[in-house]
Amino acid sequence: MEKISRTLNVDLLKREDFGTLVNIKGWVRTRRGSKKISFVAMNDGSTINNVQVVINNEQFDESLIKKITTGACLSVNGKLVESAGSGQRVEIQASDVEILGVCDDSYPLQKKGHTMEFLREIAHLRPRTNAFGAVFRIRHHMAIAIHKFFHDKGFYYFHSPIITSSDCEGAGQMFKVTSLDLKNVPLNDEGKVEYEKDFFGKETHLTVSGQLEGELAATALGAIYTFGPTFRAENSNTPRHLAEFWMIEPEVAFNDNNDNMDLAEEFIKYCVQWALDNCKEDLEFLNKRIDKGLIERLKGVLDGPFKRLTYTDGIKILEKAVADGQEFQYPVYWGVDLASEHERYLVEKHFERPVILTDYPKEIKAFYMKQNEDGKTVRAMDVLFPKIGEIIGGSERESDYDLLHERITALNLPMKDMWWYLETRKYGTCPHAGFGLGFERLLLFVTGMSNIRDVIPFPRTPHSADF
Numbered sequence: 100m101e102k103i104s105r106t107l108n109v110d111l112l113k114r115e116d117f118g119t120l121v122n123i124k125g126w127v128r129t130r131r132g133s134k135k136i137s138f139v140a141m142n143d144g145s146t147i148n149n150v151q152v153v154i155n156n157e158q159f160d161e162s163l164i165k166k167i168t169t170g171a172c173l174s175v176n177g178k179l180v181e182s183a184g185s186g187q188r189v190e191i192q193a194s195d196v197e198i199l200g201v202c203d204d205s206y207p208l209q210k211k212g213h214t215m216e217f218l219r220e221i222a223h224l225r226p227r228t229n230a231f232g233a234v235f236r237i238r239h240h241m242a243i244a245i246h247k248f249f250h251d252k253g254f255y256y257f258h259s260p261i262i263t264s265s266d267c268e269g270a271g272q273m274f275k276v277t278s279l280d281l282k283n284v285p286l287n288d289e290g291k292v293e294y295e296k297d298f299f300g301k302e303t304h305l306t307v308s309g310q311l312e313g314e315l316a317a318t319a320l321g322a323i324y325t326f327g328p329t330f331r332a333e334n335s336n337t338p339r340h341l342a343e344f345w346m347i348e349p350e351v352a353f354n355d356n357n358d359n360m361d362l363a364e365e366f367i368k369y370c371v372q373w374a375l376d377n378c379k380e381d382l383e384f385l386n387k388r389i390d391k392g393l394i395e396r397l398k399g400v401l402d403g404p405f406k407r408l409t410y411t412d413g414i415k416i417l418e419k420a421v422a423d424g425q426e427f428q429y430p431v432y433w434g435v436d437l438a439s440e441h442e443r444y445l446v447e448k449h450f451e452r453p454v455i456l457t458d459y460p461k462e463i464k465a466f467y468m469k470q471n472e473d474g475k476t477v478r479a480m481d482v483l484f485p486k487i488g489e490i491i492g493g494s495e496r497e498s499d500y501d502l503l504h505e506r507i508t509a510l511n512l513p514m515k516d517m518w519w520y521l522e523t524r525k526y527g528t529c530p531h532a533g534f535g536l537g538f539e540r541l542l543l544f545v546t547g548m549s550n551i552r553d554v555i556p557f558p559r560t561p562h563s564a565d566f
């Protein structure tokens with residue numbers, strides 16, 4: 100076969116230099132036609148759109164034509180021509196076809212209309228479907244948008260560690276990291292594990308958040324963000340929880356909680372706008388096939404400011420709703436950790452737009468949040484979104500050494516692991532604030548998928564870590 104440099108589908112579909120000899124490589128999505136002629140839809144992943152290849156069967160060996168089946172990988176040389184058929188502007192008149200990889204009959208993506216549950220079982224193949232191709236291209240574009248947003252604002256990308264000895268959220272939902280032989284764990288006289296004999300000489304875990312290290316960086320570089328995987332061993336089998344998820348955590352010196360909310364709102368709107376500008380075809384596909392309200396919902400978020408109110412006012416609204424007959428699965432009262440049904444009620448029913456709740460009870464929030472003068476609440480802020488509930492969690496941080504020390508003691512957190520964090524409050528402490536955006540929660544919103552397992556290539560959830 101003559102060597103011609105390969106053109107990506109995405110580029111080819113824009114070309115108009117009809118008559119040129121081109122080469123494409125990709126996978127067969129469908130083949131139809133007659134005894135004489137085959138129409139082969141090929142996709143190479145660069146775009147959701149297939150390229151139609153027209154093959155005059157008589158010009159080729161019958162054995163080769165037989166191998167052009169759904170899933171097979173081909174390299175095709177041919178002339179770029181204007182398409183006579185509807186649905187595409189250009190097509191390729193094949194002059195040479197090479198089968199790079201035949202596809203076995205057992206290929207599970209022959210037919211259309213598989214359930215999401217079934218596709219999860221074949222996560223090694225599902226990126227080849229239209230829906231997952233679209234989702235993973237959008238995932239890429241969102242990551243780029245995030246880096247661009249912060250870079251353009253002068254934030255530095257800071258790499259927080261994945262293995263850590265501290266529990267940032269204090270919720271104890273951590274996966275242990277050890278190289279000890281689990282069949283022969285060294286125990287001391289009291290029956291406790293001798294972590295001194297472990298790889299790091301101490302007890303370590305996979306991080307639940309890069310925030311504590313991010314705070315150190317903010318007190319040096321001014322404004323930073325982290326963007327990496329985080330891990331939580333919480334047994335939450337919901338469509339919004341993963342055991343391994345990616346989080347973006349900006350942290351900014353001298354920001355208070357209002358600045359923090361401004362940044363969060365600007366950031367998330369930027370990401371949504373970026374998707375609308377850069378992922379048009381994929382979004383149109385998802386809007387048509389997955390969620391008919393998707394594009395409208397994305398535009399809705401950009402339209403006007405998010406509603407900001409305190410947790411206490413939010414509870415009043417929910418209590419009134421209950422009094423008026425609204426039914427929730429979980430109870431509503433001041434002090435409760437809101438469930439996603441409560442968050443969604445505020446967003447979808449009451450305000451009909453994204454909501455930022457502030458000043459939560461300190462008992463349901465992490466130790467590092469700045470305490471309000473009332474002694475009961477902290478300067479927290481959660482951004483709540485339609486369909487999702489909490490998409491961002493953040494706060495102004497406690498910058499006073501004594502107050503922070505007191506809180507760590509009161510909560511019985513291991514002070515010996517926190518010495519370095521406390522020292523920032525001793526050596527030129529400064530007011531600062533930050534938040535965490537769950538990357539997959541953002542993707543749930545932007546793609547319209549309804550289960551978080553379907554916006555990450557290889558989901559990790561309780562009892563599931565295949566691939």
Ligand code: 4AD
Nearest residue numbers: 308310340341344348490491492493534535537540
């Ligand atoms: O509210 P969270 O727990 O906040 C923190 O981790 C802070 N350290 C962030 C900060 O202030 N720097 O988590 C932040 C966000 C949530 O709002 C949610 O979007 C996402 O992370 N998240 C999860 N996403 C998927 N699966 C899970 N199990 C998640 N837990 C939290």
Ligand code: MG
Nearest residue numbers: 481489491492
């Ligand atoms: Mg939270």
